[in-house]
Amino acid sequence: MEKKEMLYEGKAKKVYATEDPDCVIVTYKDDATAFNGLKKGTIAGKGVINNKMSNMLMVMLEKKGIPTHLVEQIDDRNTIVKKVQIVPLETIVRNVAAGSFSKRYGVPEGLALKNPTVEFSYKSDALGDPFINTSCATALGIATLEEIDTITKLALAVDDALIAFFKELNIDLVDFKLEFGRYKGQIILADEISPDTCRLWEAGTWDTTKHTSLDKDRFRRDLGGVEDAYEEVFKRISGEE
Ligand code: TMP
Secondary structure, eight states: OOOOSEEEEOSSEEEEEOSSTTEEEEEEOSEEEETTTTEEEEOTTHHHHHHHHHHHHHHHHHHTTOOBSEEEEOSSSEEEEEOOEEOSEEEEEEEEOOHHHHHHHTOOTTOEEEEEEEEEEEOOTTTTOOEEOHHHHHHTTSSOHHHHHHHHHHHHHHHHHHHHHHHHTTEEEEEEEEEEEEETTEEEEESOOSTTTEEEEETTOOSTTTOOBOSTHHHHTTOSOHHHHHHHHHHHHHOOO
């Protein structure tokens, strides 16, 4: 399958049409942004790692019965995926308090949550991805109640699978963001799962001040060792150096 015209360029990926109307090619870039694009940078090799890592995780999730957009990896940076209509909700699942959750509720980062939380942001760069609840999302026609119900169930199933997967690699899954799409009447998992979209902490470093981030927080918070963290996670997942 070949790349035709570029359909969309996001902060971290480009999307190209193909000769198949049901498929697009996603190209992963090394560009990194944070705080709704206010902070910009490059993480060398990130595109390759996120492409391969996301695909490995999607293969694992498919085996657990979670439908995903993955069709086939073409090469290090390019993957054929099903052409979905993205539901403009960022679905955030949390197991441990961190980031905006800690700020919002005044709890320390590292606080273990009594149950996983599922929350949504309305995907809009212009508005800065505001927090949204189900009735607002259905009222605005962003998604139906049935779709939000499916997304919630799938997000929690993804959480279960990812917690177990990362545990084996000595990594604690703190939180992550998913995006879902509509494809032939079904809701399927789209976008990516990578250190850009997950908080991954070295196992056993939950302590609120001493945890070791193996994810994009190293870029967001200027912690240094950004590339090394991405490479470390990829090495544990793939067994590759
Ligand atoms: P938050 O604590 O800033 O709300 O982030 C929660 C999770 O979502 C964290 O794993 C990072 C991820 N995330 C994205 O993937 N994209 C975003 O734009 C934001 C704000 C967070």
